[in-house]
Amino acid sequence: MKTFLIEELNDLxxxxxxxxxxxxxxxxxxxxxxxxxxxxxxxxxIFNSVVHIGAHPPLMGFIHRPTSVERHTFxxxxxxxxxxxxxxxxxxxxxxxxxxxxxxxxxxxFDEVSLTEEYFDxxxxxxxxxxxxxxxxxxxxxxxxxxxxxxLIIGRIKMLTLDEKHLRNDGFLSLSDQGIVGGxxxxxxxxxxxxxxxxxxxxxxxxxxxx
Amino acid sequence: MKTFLIEELNDLxxxxxxxxxxxxxxxxxxxxxxxxxxxxxxxxxIFNSVVHIGAHPPLMGFIHRPTSVERHTFxxxxxxxxxxxxxxxxxxxxxxxxxxxxxxxxxxxFDEVSLTEEYFDxxxxxxxxxxxxxxxxxxxxxxxxxxxxxxLIIGRIKMLTLDEKHLRNDGFLSLSDQGIVGGxxxxxxxxxxxxxxxxxxxxxxxxxxxx
Numbered sequence: 269m270k271t272f273l274i275e276e277l278n279d280l281x282x283x284x285x286x287x288x289x290x291x292x293x294x295x296x297x298x299x300x301x302x303x304x305x306x307x308x309x310x311x312x313x314i315f316n317s318v319v320h321i322g323a324h325p326p327l328m329g330f331i332h333r334p335t336s337v338e339r340h341t342f343x344x345x346x347x348x349x350x351x352x353x354x355x356x357x358x359x360x361x362x363x364x365x366x367x368x369x370x371x372x373x374x375x376x377x378f379d380e381v382s383l384t385e386e387y388f389d390x391x392x393x394x395x396x397x398x399x400x401x402x403x404x405x406x407x408x409x410x411x412x413x414x415x416x417x418x419x420l421i422i423g424r425i426k427m428l429t430l431d432e433k434h435l436r437n438d439g440f441l442s443l444s445d446q447g448i449v450g451g452x453x454x455x456x457x458x459x460x461x462x463x464x465x466x467x468x469x470x471x472x473x474x475x476x477x478x479x
Numbered sequence: 480m481k482t483f484l485i486e487e488l489n490d491l492x493x494x495x496x497x498x499x500x501x502x503x504x505x506x507x508x509x510x511x512x513x514x515x516x517x518x519x520x521x522x523x524x525i526f527n528s529v530v531h532i533g534a535h536p537p538l539m540g541f542i543h544r545p546t547s548v549e550r551h552t553f554x555x556x557x558x559x560x561x562x563x564x565x566x567x568x569x570x571x572x573x574x575x576x577x578x579x580x581x582x583x584x585x586x587x588x589f590d591e592v593s594l595t596e597e598y599f600d601x602x603x604x605x606x607x608x609x610x611x612x613x614x615x616x617x618x619x620x621x622x623x624x625x626x627x628x629x630x631l632i633i634g635r636i637k638m639l640t641l642d643e644k645h646l647r648n649d650g651f652l653s654l655s656d657q658g659i660v661g662g663x664x665x666x667x668x669x670x671x672x673x674x675x676x677x678x679x680x681x682x683x684x685x686x687x688x689x690x
Contacts, residue, residue, distance in 0.1 A: 269611075269640050269641065269642055269643070270640070270641055270642075270643040270646070271599070271638060271639070271640045272638065272639050272640075272641075273637070273638050274537070274635075274636060274637050274638060277537060277636065277639070280650070281650075282535070283649070283650070284649060284650035285534060285535070285537075285650060286534045286535070286650070287649055287650030287651045287652075288646070288650040288651070288652060289531070289533075289534035289537045289636070290531055290534060291651060291652040291654065292531070292539065292564075292612065292614055292636070292639065292652070293508050293510075293529050293530055293531045293539055293564075294508025294509060294510055294529055294566055294567075294654065294659065294661065295506050295507070295508050295509070295654060295659065295660070295661030295662075295669075295671055296506070296508065296531075297504050297505025297506050297507065298505060298506070299504075299505055316531075317530050317531060318504050318505055319504055319528050319530050319542060320500070320501055320503070320504040320507075320527075320528060320542070321542060321624065321626070321627065321629060322500075322544075322626070322627040322629060323496060323497045323500035323501060324493070324496070324497070324627075325626075325627065326485075326488060326496075326500045327626060327627060328503065328504055331530060331531070331532060331540075333533075353503075353504075355505055356505075358674060361674065361675075362675075362677065362686060365677050365680055365686060366680045366686060367680070368679070368680040369680035369681050369682045369684075370681070370682065371682050375682075380682070388482070400480075401503065403503055408626055409624070409625070409626055411622060411624065411631070413532065413620070413622065413631070413633070414620070415532070415533070415536075415538060415619055415620055415633060416532065416533040416535075416536065416538060418532060418533060420622070420624070420631060422624070422626060424485075425485060425488065425500070425503070426484070426485050427482060427483065427484050427485060428482070428483050428488070428503065429480050429481070429482045429483075430480065430481060430483075431480055431481075432480070432481040435481070435499070438494070438495060438498055439491070439492075439494070439495035439496060439497070439498035439499040440498045440499070440502060440663075440664050440666075440667065441498075441499060441502040441503070441663075441664070442663065442667075443502065443505065443506060443663045444663065444669055448505065448506065449506070449674065450505070450506030450661050450669075450671060451506075452651075452652075452653065452654045452655065452673075453651050453652070455651075455676045455677050455678070455679070455689060456651065456653075456673055456675075456676045457673070457674045457675055457676070457677075458506075458655055458661075458671040458672060458673055458674065459671065459672050459674050460506055460661060460669040460670065460671050460672075461669060461670050461671075461672070462663075462667055462668070462669055463569060463572065463660065463668045463669065463670050464572075464573075464667075464668055465666045465667045465668070466573065466576050466666050466668075467666070468579070468666070469576055469577045469578070469579040469580035470580050470581070471580045471581065471582050471586075471591070473580075475573060475576060475577060478666060
């Protein structure tokens with residue numbers, strides 16, 4: 269085992285340190301966020317920081333860094349208030365990674381990486397047709413994180429589309445069974461396999477397996 | 480494919496809806512957060528919302544819900560300003576799940592689930608000896624999320640211990656190679672396997688595999 273104190277972390281080469289620190293939070297969600305501006309220009313960007321905020325009301329959030337790649341996503345959400353979160357499968361993970369390139373604002377990542385825009389009645393932001401789990405959200409809050417000028421963007425779920433084959437009787441939706449990937453760091457993609465599901469933990473009771 | 484509008488989501492049985500909404504954000508990180516209060520009582524709790532906030536300075540955060548299970552963690556962080564984030568492996572995932580039980584404040588989850596407290600010189604919060612990736616943090620900010628009375632707790636990394644066998648030349652730390660698990664929803668544990676790592680995406684350039 270190797271121990272790093274903060275002083276040693278600060279002395280590391282910047283790119284090495286960025287890679288390492290980005291691996292520490294654990295397995296990451298990977299999602300494509302779809303938006304459109306008021307002129308109809310669509311945008312698609314990969315995010316590895318989407319997080320569950322709450323179920324009642326249904327809220328999801330993501331950390332937005334002040335970088336040029338993500339800026340179009342933020343500008344469009346600010347303009348229109350709507351965005352979509354689309355899961356990344358093994359089948360499209362390389363295309364998802366490619367959306368991270370710094371395309372011009374006039375270029376749509378959908379075209380550039382060959383993913384298909386899909387629209388649902390009454391919801392103006394673009395979904396990713398190839399994604400098996402698509403969520404439409406309306407902006408609910410933008411919370412500044414003064415420590416490093418990032419933001420927590422929170423949306424309220426308005427609609428979602430999923431493959432009911434993977435929906436179990438208790439509302440659990442298997443992601444691993446449909447090839448939805450996770451990530452490590454900034455550039456590693458992971459397939460997943462379920463080890464087990466367990467009952468709600470109680471003191472002095474053994475866990476039951478949920479089949 | 481099945482589509483739910485928000486009205487239909489709101490009409491679902493509460494437990495069903497909680498399970499479903501908790502699955503939507505994608506593959507989750509799973510971490511054990513270790514704390515101690517000023518009287519020396521240790522606490523350990525599993526969190527599925529740890530997220531990378533930034534690398535310069537190195538910051539990590541997690542969403543704190545206003546529940547009694549997590550309250551001891553929050554109280555201790557408030558009291559002492561220090562906490563640890565410890566990754567969950569397949570070998571200890573059932574013990575990690577069991578820390579979610581509502582133990583009394585006078586009971587330490589370390590004892591209750593048979594995980595071992597480990598301390599490093601100069602850092603007062605307890606680490607999980609069985610975890611191969613242990614991070615010591617100091618509270619940096621508590622950001623309220625008014626929408627649902629949750630909080631984003633942010634810590635600044637002060638030290639970390641890792642297994643250098645899994646550290647690659649560019650600072651990337653493989654989590655899948657050391658059996659660190661991810662999760663889906665509230666109760667599902669996932670093993671992971673690397674599909675690939677890819678170069679930083681650029682417009683009009685093919686992605687290179689990183690070996």
